[in-house]
Amino acid sequence: MGVIKGVLKEELENSLRMKNDYEKELAKLPKGSLIKKKIKGHEYYYLVLREGQKVKFVYKGKVSAEVIEKYKEAKEYRAKYRKLLSQVKKQIRFLRSALRGKESI
């Protein structure tokens, strides 16, 4: 039993550190998504951001393929990291409840 408890404690410490690290990685990603609008036959880009309850559109005009790719990649990683962060949070809840008993952890 002692061995299992030791492993669970270590895994909880790892998960708590991992939660912080995923939050930091998410904060590093560029905010918002680029959207394309066609106006009078010309394509323009806007950066869509959420500020509290409001959705803000920031005009970007014509942007390079590199910038488009950067925002596309950020969008993919944001979704991936959010999913993994939620998995880590579930693990933390599980590990805490598994370790919670009469003894304090």
Place this chain on the structure above:
Amino acid sequence: MEKNQYDLCIEVLRRLEKSGVLKDVILIGSWCVHFYKEYFKNERYSGAIKTRDVDLLFPALSTNRIRIDVPNLLRDLGFIVGFKGLEGYIQLEHPDLIIEFLVPEKGRGSNKPWPLPQFGVNAQALRFLDLLTQDTVKLKIDGIEVRLPHPANFALQKLIISQRRAIEEKRKKDKDSAIKILRALISKDEATTVRRVFDSLDPKWQKKVMTGLEEAKEGDVLKILR
């Protein structure tokens, strides 16, 4: 999580193999204990509790000239770079796996991370890891050739480090996995290999092995080593 975790570990190994990094690596830690199932497939052997840690040991001298950014290689799988401890040892983190990089400690030793610039990471230098590099076995895991320490070296190293553990649970875990492996080696008629590796050890290390076995009352293994 179990299946996802296994699949993810295999995918990591596959990418390391394809990029040429894996031939420089010896897999140690609890995944190594798990993969020994392949080595002991005809014996009664069950691996110990497997943690999320995948420990990759880089032997000191390598002729490999490959330069691969390992964090970038695994980034799209969801791995992020994390830093362990105050020293800042790099580890690659994912909810299902944590990849750690290790090298054998040389000389007086230091807590400083050992740079591995060719792989874009650093490693933690630990004592007694040399023993794991001296004799290795290659096993096919899901079609991937993985290098592991010979089970005899691994088990004796576990017994040595178990004597240095401050945490009782870790001490017990090390001893339990070492004993399981030693029993499987004896049943596989490899007692002479265990003896040979034991004889090659420094007398101080031999004493630690014997103390570990005496504490565990492992009469059968002790008989071979006395």
